[in-house]
Amino acid sequence: MQLTINCNGQVLDISKPQVMGILNVTPDSFSDGGHFNSINNALAQAEQMIIDGATIIDIGGESTRPGAKDVAEHDEIERVIPVLKAIKQHFDVVVSIDTSKAKVMREALEHGAGIINDVRALQNENCLATVAQFEVAICLMHMQGLPRSMQNSPHYNNLFDDIILFFEQRILACQKVGIKKEQLIIDPGFGFGKTLEQNYQLLTDMNKFMQLGLPMLAGLSRKSMIGNLLNRDVDERLAGSLTTAILAAQQGAKIIRVHDVKETVDALKVLDKVSLSR
Numbered sequence: 001m002q003l004t005i006n007c008n009g010q011v012l013d014i015s016k017p018q019v020m021g022i023l024n025v026t027p028d029s030f031s032d033g034g035h036f037n038s039i040n041n042a043l044a045q046a047e048q049m050i051i052d053g054a055t056i057i058d059i060g061g062e063s064t065r066p067g068a069k070d071v072a073e074h075d076e077i078e079r080v081i082p083v084l085k086a087i088k089q090h091f092d093v094v095v096s097i098d099t100s101k102a103k104v105m106r107e108a109l110e111h112g113a114g115i116i117n118d119v120r121a122l123q124n125e126n127c128l129a130t131v132a133q134f135e136v137a138i139c140l141m142h143m144q145g146l147p148r149s150m151q152n153s154p155h156y157n158n159l160f161d162d163i164i165l166f167f168e169q170r171i172l173a174c175q176k177v178g179i180k181k182e183q184l185i186i187d188p189g190f191g192f193g194k195t196l197e198q199n200y201q202l203l204t205d206m207n208k209f210m211q212l213g214l215p216m217l218a219g220l221s222r223k224s225m226i227g228n229l230l231n232r233d234v235d236e237r238l239a240g241s242l243t244t245a246i247l248a249a250q251q252g253a254k255i256i257r258v259h260d261v262k263e264t265v266d267a268l269k270v271l272d273k274v275s276l277s278r
């Protein structure tokens with residue numbers, strides 16, 4: 001298994017699980033409520049996450065929560081790119097851009113983004129061709145349906161087989177345009193077109209995706225699958241989120257995408273100590 005990922009000129013060490021801190025720059029992001037909308041607030045939030053141990057900052061300008069509205073390309077660029085530029089100016093950190101739009105990807109890549117994190121796995125127009133021009137890491141996430149309707153009635157013939165087939169097809173599509181397998185990261189997409197039971201089946205056996213031979217990313221932080229199980233509001237999901245982070249890391253996830261960086265870094269250090277002394 002590879003120990004590093006090339007991120008558009010930077011090298012990310014994935015010999016141990018890395019923490020990706022979530023930086024929402026949407027006005028309607030469900031758990032940050034748009035409080036970090038100005039550049040200075042975004043910078044301060046990024047700085048704190050870096051101090052707390054995040055090695056990746058994931059900037060998102062399009063809300064993908066269930067039922068969210070589409071964001072215009074121009075608006076997304078205006079939200080995301082100034083924050084990306086400011087972070088790259090101030091900090092030596094890998095910046096990931098959570099987007100599904102080719103123009104946002106291109107702008108971001110030209111301004112030093114190291115990871116393209118696409119919940120639509122580069123299926124939108126021009127995305128494959130755009131990222132193929134850079135040696136950037138790409139996170140291919142699985143989603144059934146689209147954010148607007150994905151939670152209506154998720155259905156799988158076989159949950160794991162269907163998702164693995166999807167990854168195989170997207171990996172092939174990437175390779176066809178010259179994207180190397182070493183650039184790719186896979187993510188089962190917790191909460192994206194999955195029932196509560198399906199989400200927990202994925203978490204139980206996430207290690208099954210290791211057969212694809214690619215680094216895995218897990219995004220579980222504060223999600224409904226935790227809130228609905230525990231009957232907790234979004235600001236009361238830390239214990240549940242940490243538990244899922246550890247379960248994912250134990251099964252081989254190399255990037256853990258979270259809101260609560262400091263707590264997750266601590267939890268992963270304890271896991272690492274146990275794993276190392278086994």
Ligand code: 7PJ
Nearest residue numbers: 064117139141187189190219220
């Ligand atoms: C994910 C994401 C995820 C990846 C969001 C939220 C919803 N990107 N973007 N994986 N989730 N790769 O944070 O609750 O699970 S937005």
